[in-house]
Amino acid sequence: METKFDIVVIGSGPGGYASAIRCSQLGYKTALVEKYKALGGTCTNVGCIPTKALLDSTEHYHTAETKFATHGILTGKLSLDFKQLIKRKGEVVEQNIAGLNFLMKKNKIEVFEGIGSFLNNSELNVKHNDGNSTKITSTYFIIATGSKPATIPGVEIDKQRIITSTEALSLPEKPKSIVIIGGGVIGVEMASIYARIGVEITIIEYFDSLIPTMDKDLGKELKKIFTKQNIKILLSHKVQSAKNNGKNATVSFLDASNNPQEITADYCLVAVGRKPYTEGLGLENTNIEVDTKGRIVTNEKLQTKAENIYAIGDVVAGAMLAHKAEEEGIFVAETINGQKPHINYKLIPGVVYTWPEVASVGYTEEELKEKGIEYRVGKFPFSASARARAAMEKDGFSKILSDPKYGELLGMHVIGPRAADLIAQGVIGMEYEVTDEDMFRISYAHPTYSETLKEAYMIASGQGAINI
Structure with missing residues (x-):
């Protein structure tokens, strides 16, 4: 197996695979390092794609339940096969992974399965799942290792009753109730998925608006719509702790008047954002620097303090969006190629x-x-x-x-x-x-x-x- 490359991309999410493909198109000998067996990163496996699959499935169910009769479509007694709902989501994910595998072969990109860790600015050790290792050398590296769910003080994610969106995408059976900590993008999407199929949903949001980073009019309108969908929304509330009770979870919080309250539900879903994932990368063996939020520091070219190493996507500053990572991946490939690409982040x-x-x-x-x-x-x-x-x-x-x-x-x-x-x-x-x-x-x-x-x-x- 060849171990000398022009460019090595670490991480196979949207930023990583887009970058690797563009590098190959530009004539560079390219490798892709991915710690998991499946390519695609968070977006393909436990993020964008499976979430949208479930959103579409549950929207069909909700439409049949609430609108079909008005259209003159009579279905009889409506029922939900929750296991099939989850199975279909998995099939969509598998189709996307198969597409990525095809693209890697088509573009002659060498894929290394394992955890990549820098030995220095020009060498990477890939530890495979079987315990063996491969040392890779490259002229350039592009870090695209993405992010993982974050939490808040007092709330420890156990993946059993106190879960993230990852676990929420594959629950063993339809729950009766879920309390969601966080009314941002992930929180409201997960609320939509489960509220549509009759799960009792409560959103607890620290700020005074849903989707607080977007235009306030949007959050106000979404709150009205969610309220009509029987989603309970608690704004300006501060979560203090979450406890796994075995068969359910209890969330303790302060309401808008600072009075202590608590709520118990089958699951507590933590959706308070994500944090950069650089664990095990061996950044300490390079000249790369990180900021106080754990993000890799880059210049306007997305170049790190090690001039031959670039970083893109969720591990750098900016919005954590799949399409932002894709743009940055292509930007870096073309920058290395001597081109002058442009990204308007606004x-x-x-x-x-x-x-x-x-x-x-x-x-x-x-x-x-x-x-x-x-x-x-x-x-x-x-x-x-x-x-x-x-x-x-x-x-x-x-x-x-x-x-x-x-x-x-x-x-x-x-x-x-x-x-x-x-x-x-x-x-x-x-x-x-x-x-x-x-x-x-x-x-x-x-x-x-x-x-x-x-x-x-x-x-x-x-x-x-x-x-x-």
Whole structure:
């Protein structure tokens, strides 16, 4: 087995595999090191892909339960095969892993299974699961080892009753109740999955809004929608501890008035974010530095303090998003190649795959206020959309923020059906500095969800909306 390479990528998540493929395309002899048997990292195995598979499955069930009769579709008594739900999720994951294996072979990328640990700036020891080791040398290295679930003081994850999203994706049977610590992206997506199939859900969030890093209007609207779905939401509450009782778990917390409270549920799901994963990498044997949050320090080229070693994705600063990691992986490959690629981090969209979906790109209204930047707001509800009414999807809105002088787009925030797809238009508009007037002057098919964007652009530009 060859052990000398031009570029070695450590970690096979979206950032790692995208980077390895691009390196190979550019003519570099490339290797990929992955500690697990399956390629794909967190996103493919226990994150983005399985979560979306379950979100889609449970949305089908919820639609059948709550909307089919209105459409004139009578199913009789509805039932749920929870084991099949989980099995189907696993099949989707396996299909994606098979695709990645094919891409590695197609691009002639050597894959090493094992834990990669730096011996120095140019050598990596890979310890295999059978106990043997392989020493690899390379001109360049790209660290893409991702992240793992974080927790808070007083809450110890035992993977039995106090769990993370990883365990929540493969529960042995449908629970009766779950208390979720954290109302961010992971927390609300997991809440959606289980609430749709009749599980009693309580979200405990420290901040005063759900999805607190996104535009506040989105969090307010999502809270309204979740409340209609019988999800209990406790905002401005501080969790103190969680205890495994054997058959259930008890979470103790302080309410908004600082009064001690507790709640018991079948499971306590900890969804308070993720932290960089660099354990066992042997960074101490290199010139690489980490910051106080455990993130690898890089420059604008994503180059570490060791000039031949780069780092991307969740192990560096910035949003922990699969598509951000992919962009960075390709960026680094092309940078090593002498090209001058570009990433505008403000234009990397964020998406929450609840239903309705939530998507955001650019500045939030709160950020513009904080920076003292003048702006106009165009906001149009899906309840006024003919397409949304026909589909019984009237919750949510499209919101546009634009510059009052030139009409330049500053931000787009959507909560509604297919928001994850609609947000791409905002990314394009902002990347190429298109104005709000330019965006409403183009033709939109009728009836479509995208017309809510057209109306929001019109309102932001100062022209009244045309009700659709």
